[in-house]
Amino acid sequence: MTKSEVHTPGRQLLSGNEAIALAARHAGVALGSGYPGTPSTEILENFARYGGRAQWSPNEKTALEVCIGVAYGGARALATMKHVGLNVAADPLFTVAYTGVTGALVVISADDPGMASSQNEQDNRRYAVAAGLPMLEPSDSQEAYDFFGQAIEISERWRIPVLFRVTTRVCHSKSVVQPVAGSAAAPKPEFVRDVRGRVMIPAYARQAHRRLRAKLAEIAAWNETGPLNREHPGDPGLGVITSGVNYLHVRDAAPEARVLKLGMTHPLPLERIRAFAASVRRCFVLEEGDPYLVEALRAAGMAVEGKAEMYRYGEFDVARVRRILAGDTTPEAAPAPGKPPQLCDACAYRQVFGALHKLQAIVAGDIGCYTLGALAPFEAMDTCVCMGASLGVGLGLRHVLPPEQRKRVVSIIGDSTFVHSGINGLVEMVYNPPPDGHVLIILDNSTTAMTGHQEHPGTGRTLEHQATGRVVFEDLARSLGVKRVHVVEPRVGSDDFERLLVDSLASGELAVIIVRRPCILIAKQLKEYERQQTEQECDCSCATA
Amino acid sequence: MRDGVTNVVIAGLGGQGVLKASDILADAVFRAGHDVKKAEVHGMSQRGGSVNTDIRYGRKVYSPMISRGEADFLVVLAADQLEHNRSYLRPGGVLVEPGMVDASRLTNKRSINVALLGLLSRQLDLPESCWLEALAANLPAALLEANREAFELGRTGAHG
Ligand SMILES: Cc1ncc(C[n+]2csc(CCOP(=O)(O)OP(=O)(O)O)c2C)c(N)n1
Numbered sequence: 039m040t041k042s043e044v045h046t047p048g049r050q051l052l053s054g055n056e057a058i059a060l061a062a063r064h065a066g067v068a069l070g071s072g073y074p075g076t077p078s079t080e081i082l083e084n085f086a087r088y089g090g091r092a093q094w095s096p097n098e099k100t101a102l103e104v105c106i107g108v109a110y111g112g113a114r115a116l117a118t119m120k121h122v123g124l125n126v127a128a129d130p131l132f133t134v135a136y137t138g139v140t141g142a143l144v145v146i147s148a149d150d151p152g153m154a155s156s157q158n159e160q161d162n163r164r165y166a167v168a169a170g171l172p173m174l175e176p177s178d179s180q181e182a183y184d185f186f187g188q189a190i191e192i193s194e195r196w197r198i199p200v201l202f203r204v205t206t207r208v209c210h211s212k213s214v215v216q217p218v219a220g221s222a223a224a225p226k227p228e229f230v231r232d233v234r235g236r237v238m239i240p241a242y243a244r245q246a247h248r249r250l251r252a253k254l255a256e257i258a259a260w261n262e263t264g265p266l267n268r269e270h271p272g273d274p275g276l277g278v279i280t281s282g283v284n285y286l287h288v289r290d291a292a293p294e295a296r297v298l299k300l301g302m303t304h305p306l307p308l309e310r311i312r313a314f315a316a317s318v319r320r321c322f323v324l325e326e327g328d329p330y331l332v333e334a335l336r337a338a339g340m341a342v343e344g345k346a347e348m349y350r351y352g353e354f355d356v357a358r359v360r361r362i363l364a365g366d367t368t369p370e371a372a373p374a375p376g377k378p379p380q381l382c383d384a385c386a387y388r389q390v391f392g393a394l395h396k397l398q399a400i401v402a403g404d405i406g407c408y409t410l411g412a413l414a415p416f417e418a419m420d421t422c423v424c425m426g427a428s429l430g431v432g433l434g435l436r437h438v439l440p441p442e443q444r445k446r447v448v449s450i451i452g453d454s455t456f457v458h459s460g461i462n463g464l465v466e467m468v469y470n471p472p473p474d475g476h477v478l479i480i481l482d483n484s485t486t487a488m489t490g491h492q493e494h495p496g497t498g499r500t501l502e503h504q505a506t507g508r509v510v511f512e513d514l515a516r517s518l519g520v521k522r523v524h525v526v527e528p529r530v531g532s533d534d535f536e537r538l539l540v541d542s543l544a545s546g547e548l549a550v551i552i553v554r555r556p557c558i559l560i561a562k563q564l565k566e567y568e569r570q571q572t573e574q575e576c577d578c579s580c581a582t583a
Numbered sequence: 584m585r586d587g588v589t590n591v592v593i594a595g596l597g598g599q600g601v602l603k604a605s606d607i608l609a610d611a612v613f614r615a616g617h618d619v620k621k622a623e624v625h626g627m628s629q630r631g632g633s634v635n636t637d638i639r640y641g642r643k644v645y646s647p648m649i650s651r652g653e654a655d656f657l658v659v660l661a662a663d664q665l666e667h668n669r670s671y672l673r674p675g676g677v678l679v680e681p682g683m684v685d686a687s688r689l690t691n692k693r694s695i696n697v698a699l700l701g702l703l704s705r706q707l708d709l710p711e712s713c714w715l716e717a718l719a720a721n722l723p724a725a726l727l728e729a730n731r732e733a734f735e736l737g738r739t740g741a742h743g
Contacts (some may be wrong), residue, residue, distance in 0.1 A: 051613045051621075154624040178620070178647070211647035212609055212621040289645040357650035373651070374667035376633025377596060407630065 052215045054208040057179040058146065059084035060217060061186035066224025068113035068141075069093070071101040073458065074489040075120030076155040077209035078148035082118050083492075086502055094492055094501045097425075097458040098123035102130045102145065109139035109199070110236065113227040114190055121149040121162045122424065126459070128165070134199050135169045136246035137236050138253070141225055142193035144186065145171075146202045151326045152353035154206050157405065157424065159351075161327035166201045166304035170250050172257050173201040173304040174266065175282045179213040185301060187218070188266060194225075196253045201304075205326070207283040207353065258305035266301030267310060276363070277318025279311060279331065279342065284324050284354055291359040303331065308338050315340050322363060326354050381410045386528040386555040387481055390450075391416035393536040397543070399448050400439075402432030404460070406452035406488045407557075408481050425455050429463020429478065436472030444472065445543060450479040454486035454494040457509060467548060468518045475547040477539070480511055483557040484564060491560050505571045515550040522549035588641035589707070590649045594668040595660030597631045600696035603721065604658070605636035607700060611717035612640040615709045622647035633664060656706065658699050679703050684737050691726070694733035701737020711738075 052060065058081050062070060070085045070092040072078065086092040095101035098119040105115035119127060124147045131145065147165065150156040166173035174189050176182040182204065189200040234242045261267070276295040278288050285299040298314040300306070315321040315335075322343045323332040332344035346367045349358065361370070381388055391411035394401055395418040403409060403419035404427060412419035421431050432449030439447065451460045460480075467476055486492040493499045498508025515523045522542060526535050535553060542549035556564050591608060595601040602623060609621040623636035637649040654671040658679040665680060672678060684698045697718070704714055714734065722730050 051609060051619065206624065207622055207647060210623055212606075212619075213644075213647065214613065214618060283647070286645040286647065355648045355650050356646050356653075374670070376635075376664070376667050377631070379597065379630030379632030382630065410630065 049214060049216050051212050052179045052183075053080065053210055053212045054176070054179045054182040054204055055080040055210070056084045056212075057182040057215050058186050058202075058204075059088055059090070060215070061183045062116045062144075063088040063090045064217060065142075065187055065190045066114055067116045067144075067190075068224065068227065069105065069108045070116040070118065071095050071104045072116075072118030072146075073098045073101055073123055073126075074454075074486050074492040075123050075148070076489055077150060077204075077206045078118045078120045078123070078146060079489050079492065080209075081116075081146060081148075082501065085116070092501050094494060096495050098127040099130060102127040102134075105143055105145075106130060106134050106139070108227075109141045109143035109193075110137075111227045111229060112141045112225050114142040114144075114194075114224055115139075116144050116146070118146040119148070120156065121147055121160055122156065122158065123147075124162055124165055125160075125424075128169075131165070131171075131199070132169045133238055133243075135171050136238060136243055136250050138197040138246075138249070139193065139199060140197065140230065141227070142190045143199040144189045144193060144202050145199055146204065148209050149203060149205045149327070151205055154353075157422070159327065161330060162201075162203055163303060163330045164328065166203070167330075169201075170254055171199055171201045171304070172196075172254070172302060173203055174301060175203050175303050176208060176301070177282050177285045177299070178208065178211065179215045181301070182208060183215050183217060185266065192257070196257055198250070198253050198257075203282075203303075205282055205353070211283075254305050258307070261302050261305060261307040262310050264302065264307070267307055268299045268301070269314065270295075270297040270299065272296035274318045275320065277314060277321045278324050278363075279314065279321065279335070280324040281331070282326075284326060284359070287354050287356050287359040288324055288363075290356045292363055295363075300331075306331075306334055306338075308335075311335060312338070312340060315342060324354075324359065324362065378413065379410065380413065381407065382558060384558050386483070386553070386558070387411060388416075389528045389530075389535060390479065390481065390553055391418040393539055394418035394448065394450075396536070397539065398446060399539075399543075400435065400443060400446045402428045402435060402447065402449045404428035404449075404451040404455050406455055406481075406486075407483075408450065408452055411450075419450070426451070426459025426463060428455075429460055429467060432478075433463070433467055433470065433472060433476060436474065436476050441474065445474050445546075448477045448479055448539075448543070450481065452486075452488075453480060453482040453484065453496045453511070454492070456480050456511065457495050461514070464515065464518060464520075464550070468520060471548055475545060475549065477542045478550045479539075480550065480552045482511065482552050482554040484554075485557050485560055487557045487559065491557070491563075499567060503567050505574070511552050512550075515552075520548050520550050522547055523552070524550070525552045525554055527555050528553055588639055588644055589656075590654045590673075591638045591656040591658065591703070592635060592649055592654040592668065592671045593638070593658045593660070594633070594635045594664050594671075595696070596664060597634050599634075599660045600693065601634040601636055601660060604660070604696040604700055605638055607697070607714075607717045607721045608638050608703070609640075610721055611709055611713045612638070612707075614713040614716055617641060618644045620644045620647035622649075633667070635668065656703060658703055660696055660699065677706060688736055689729075689733055691729040691733070694726075694730050697730045698733040698737040701734040702740070704734070704738050705740065 082092040105117040108115035428449040619640040
């Protein structure tokens with residue numbers, strides 16, 4: 039990627055992710071950090087392309103913590119992650135809500151209703167309520183751009199982190215954006231000591247919690263007349279309250295309806311909504327996922343209609359919104375299945391899953407391309423819960439299963455996933471070893487393939503593919519005290535891996551097998567990065583000579 | 584075409600250039616001054632699974648997605664992807680499929696996506712200059728010439 043100039047005021051066709059990245063650049067965000075995850079990944083990649091300082095962290099928790107430091111230091115920070123990533127980052131999230139920030143902190147939660155590429159369809163609007171954070175929900179790329187600027191302003195005005203909730207269709211849809219030329223200068227970073235405000239021991243945290251609630255009350259009052267909510271005038275026969283991309287669906291599905299489009303969905307502008315509800319004869323709350331809005335409005339005493347329970351599942355489109363508004367609860371036609379994805383023909387993992395299948399291993403799996411090993415013809419994965427879970431789940435199985443079964447249990451994890459949250463599991467394995475040992479297989483393809491080939495600490499290259507420190511898995515495992523650590527390259531026609539696996543399972547000890555071969559889809563690029571690196575190294579040595 | 588909005592669905596398999604074709608089309612209509620929205624699902628697309636994108640353009644476009652039965656045009660890059668996508672077409676909608684171009688005349692077989700765009704372009708009221716600019720803006724220089732030819736092949740309707 040070549041860096042392009044920041045000042046691009048013309049009309050552009052951008053994805054929501056590109057629009058957020060451009061807005062972050064225009065807003066003077068000092069650092070963006072995150073962990074890849076569909077549909078959020080391209081935000082940081084584009085932020086870097088626009089010339090911003092962007093980095094991948096080992097996981098979402100670390101990314102958010104880095105961003106908290108940036109915002110404590112008085113600068114503007116952007117943390118990006120997919121919806122399940124916010125689970126990982128939830129611990130710092132809940133308490134930074136108490137401490138607040140000095141600069142600005144915007145946390146992007148990219149939700150995936152319908153699970154185009156996720157293991158669940160949790161609705162992260164609940165996090166705004168649970169943590170007590172203002173939440174913005176843009177509906178298209180222009181709003182993604184505009185709202186981001188607003189999020190920075192809100193964060194700085196109230197010294198509070200802002201949750202910026204987008205969904206797959208906002209992130210990955212392209213639409214026309216008119217950027218605003220020139221934005222306010224970014225603040226100068228400076229450390230100002232504030233022990234009571236920043237050190238959350240109980241005595242200080244009790245006060246901080248009260249401060250947070252006071253801020254939220256102010257923001258709620260501001261939101262009553264604030265610029266983020268809009269009303270589309272229409273026939274009072276049907277009023278629709280909605281947010282995000284659903285606003286666009288409803289404009290097509292019911293063009294005559296009066297619509298209240300909420301841009302800030304926490305804290306809610308309840309009086310504004312009440313007035314809207316009173317202005318229409320039928321008031322319908324249109325939302326994907328959980329009944330978050332409808333429950334909040336009913337709890338506030340509004341008699342509003344909500345969707346039938348069957349529409350909790352999956353994402354909306356115009357046809358579904360028509361059905362929902364019509365109260366149609368007849369079964370929906372299941373779309374004809376397309377072709378599912380599969381492991382590439384030349385993928386080195388095929389050999390690994392072939393061996394696991396043959397040995398009838400009980401496989402505690404993890405998330406990545408290699409989860410496709412669960413499908414035919416291999417069917418060589420028995421569990422997949424969340425990133426990093428392969429270790430803990432495998433160990434738990436080992437602890438309780440009868441010997442003839444537990445001796446066949448292995449944990450299998452990708453390289454990026456291992457760094458993300460598998461290292462903790464390896465520590466657990468060393469600390470609480472099962473009676474017959476355990477076998478961990480790390481599939482090291484030198485990239486985060488699943489989400490589109492991002493770097494991670496195990497590759498030794500930064501987000502922009504520059505050389506940096508590298509975590510060496512075999513060294514790490516040995517330093518933790520694992521005696522049987524093997525690195526093997528899966529070559530066509532070789533049975534090295536299978537033999538290692540058989541030995542390791544039979545040993546009754548702890549073993550780590552690192553299966554190392556670059557993903558074939560990026561083999562060429564990797565060579566190019568390596569060439570660039572050697573060139574640069576050569577440059578330095580020449581300079582000192 | 585409902586309310587002056589044109590709906591085009593492009594479908595195929597991961598790695599076939601579905602997303603690239605949709606970027607080119609969206610860019611061409613954008614250059615022609617239309618409001619445009621494009622929706623797609625990334626993710627596992629590189630692993631050979633089915634990939635769809637929706638492109639909608641006109642004076643004012645709201646939803647980025649096209650529901651089944653509402654596509655004016657369906658462009659399918661792989662013959663075996665036709666069946667489960669056919670229901671996107673509205674009655675009277677137009678199908679563009681790989682059998683309609685003579686693939687043996689392509690310099691680079693991978694340009695079938697662009698050849699089918701050429702075919703589609705015959706039916707859309709867009710200045711040719713917008714198409715050519717969109718091709719140049721969305722393809723690496725080394726592949727541009729082969730793709731221009733592919734586009735021409737589709738556009739002039741040379742069927743072998
Ligand atoms: C908490 C969380 N963050 C991000 C993701 C998205 N995600 C799924 S798997 C994966 C990493 C895959 O990389 P790797 O483990 O190296 O396996 P590969 O795809 O390369 O085989 C990511 C980022 C997720 N599912 N959960």
